[in-house]
Amino acid sequence: MESRQSEPAESHPPQSHPPESSLPEVVAPFGARVLAEATARVCDVRAVFGDPVGASSPPAPEPDLARILRGPSGLGTAGLRLVPREEPAPPAEAPGEGPGEAPPAAAEGTPIPGLYHHPVPDPDPVRVEEVSRRIKSWAIDEVSLYPDDWEEEFDGFSVGRYMVACHPDAPTVDHLMIATRLMVAENAVDDCYCEDHGGSPDGLGERLLLAHTALDPLYTTQEYQPQWARSLHADAPRRAYRSAMEYFVQAGSASQADRFRHDMARLHMGYLAEAAWAKEDRVPEVWEYLAMRQFNNFRPCPTITDTVGGYELPADLHAQPAMQRVIALAGNATTIVNDLYSYTKELASPGRHLNLPVVIADREGLSERDAYLKSVEVHNDLMREFETAAAELTAALPVPSAQRFLRGVATWVDGNHYWHRTNTYRYSLPDFW
Numbered sequence: 001m002e003s004r005q006s007e008p009a010e011s012h013p014p015q016s017h018p019p020e021s022s023l024p025e026v027v028a029p030f031g032a033r034v035l036a037e038a039t040a041r042v043c044d045v046r047a048v049f050g051d052p053v054g055a056s057s058p059p060a061p062e063p064d065l066a067r068i069l070r071g072p073s074g075l076g077t078a079g080l081r082l083v084p085r086e087e088p089a090p091p092a093e094a095p096g097e098g099p100g101e102a103p104p105a106a107a108e109g110t111p112i113p114g115l116y117h118h119p120v121p122d123p124d125p126v127r128v129e130e131v132s133r134r135i136k137s138w139a140i141d142e143v144s145l146y147p148d149d150w151e152e153e154f155d156g157f158s159v160g161r162y163m164v165a166c167h168p169d170a171p172t173v174d175h176l177m178i179a180t181r182l183m184v185a186e187n188a189v190d191d192c193y194c195e196d197h198g199g200s201p202d203g204l205g206e207r208l209l210l211a212h213t214a215l216d217p218l219y220t221t222q223e224y225q226p227q228w229a230r231s232l233h234a235d236a237p238r239r240a241y242r243s244a245m246e247y248f249v250q251a252g253s254a255s256q257a258d259r260f261r262h263d264m265a266r267l268h269m270g271y272l273a274e275a276a277w278a279k280e281d282r283v284p285e286v287w288e289y290l291a292m293r294q295f296n297n298f299r300p301c302p303t304i305t306d307t308v309g310g311y312e313l314p315a316d317l318h319a320q321p322a323m324q325r326v327i328a329l330a331g332n333a334t335t336i337v338n339d340l341y342s343y344t345k346e347l348a349s350p351g352r353h354l355n356l357p358v359v360i361a362d363r364e365g366l367s368e369r370d371a372y373l374k375s376v377e378v379h380n381d382l383m384r385e386f387e388t389a390a391a392e393l394t395a396a397l398p399v400p401s402a403q404r405f406l407r408g409v410a411t412w413v414d415g416n417h418y419w420h421r422t423n424t425y426r427y428s429l430p431d432f433w
């Protein structure tokens with residue numbers, strides 16, 4: 001097990017956080033129990049990657065075996081791959097900079113030139129159709145999510161295709177619906193409380209706090225409890241959060257629900273920071289923006305990959321700093337993908353909508369194009385940091401649930417890019433190439 005190269009101490013000022021652990025330290029807190037269990041159960045690589053032929057545990061759901069067997073990727077992971085992984089051919093030169101080369105137009109649905117990503121197979125159309133049917137029924141019949149004139153936008157979000165692409169290892173459509181309801185509810189809160197369906201920075205803290213109690217219940221006296229309970233039906237975001245969380249709690253464990261509540265509190269804190277800057281009409285420093293975007297972030301979506309997959313990453317493994325770092329890096333990469341694909345949509349929206357290219361252009365005095373291209377490089381660096389950290393942890397932690405979780409997070413990252421790239425109803429690329 002290679003240890004992470006420690007960096008020369010003199011190059012770093014005293015850190016306010018513990019220095020990054022070397023890998024043996026990462027594993028040590030797991031304790032002999034976990035490693036003994038892992039060693040005893042790891043009989044062959046296929047068992048580790050979710051194809052437990054002959055293993056004692058119940059047959060795993062039909063995984064995306066090709067992708068799982070491709071194993072981790074990124075720098076330094078060649079030795080960890082089980083089968084060669086097709087790599088997207090990196091552009092020989094920046095688009096349009098080859099000799100006599102005309103800048104290629106970024107046609108609809110094409111990936112952002114130069115963006116490091118992994119193509120995914122088209123999601124199963126049968127599942128896409130069934131999830132799309134069920135989520136519309138839930139939105140209309142169970143939570144009265146939207147008025148009729150929002151139906152086209154709801155359909156254009158293509159949430160069925162999104163979730164099937166991000167969770168190919170979900171054992172059933174019921175499992176997929178757990179993620180799909182939450183995705184729709186999370187976007188309803190963002191649209192209605194923060195963004196273009198009545199959102200505003202004014203009073204956002206109150207709205208988010210009260211909506212959060214639909215996920216993390218109020219425990220109070222008998223006198224006041226009924227008023228709170230009624231409040232959860234007062235608007236569409238709260239109805240959606242309450243219902244989606246009820247299904248999640250029924251399907252998952254107490255620690256998975258607690259993990260999700262924590263991730264949603266992070267999300268809501270990110271919304272509040274973004275709103276504070278909007279209210280002050282302030283453009284943050286780039287690092288401040290990246291900090292906010294680590295919280296206003298897709299994180300609550302990939303971190304439920306085990307619940308949607310019908311298994312559980314133990315709480316003590318989820319809580320480890322090395323796992324937390326992998327999750328944060330994955331969330332950061334996925335969310336900068338949104339900044340890049342939603343850039344033209346946000347430029348066209350009222351006021352100044354902050355995203356990474358806008359903040360870099362303002363704070364670093366770059367042209368819109370140069371700031372956008374630099375944001376692509378920031379994304380690529382985050383993706384490689386994520387993949388390197390995930391590969392190291394995969395190698396250091398031979399626990400099937402942890403390895404499947406890490407694969408699931410990587411699959412979510414790839415599915416999220418697929419959805420952003422192909423959702424030409426919602427997104428279009430700038431003409432920078």
Ligand SMILES: CC(C)=CCC/C(C)=C(\C)COP(=O)(O)OP(=O)(O)O
Pocket residue numbers: 183186187190267296297298299300301335338339342
């Ligand atoms: C689904 C979920 C947990 C979302 C979290 C935060 C969020 C809404 C995003 C990361 C998407 O960002 P944004 O508000 O920019 O959305 P669009 O660009 O309008 O799609």
Ligand SMILES: [Mg+2]
Pocket residue numbers: 338339342343346355
């Ligand atoms: Mg966006």
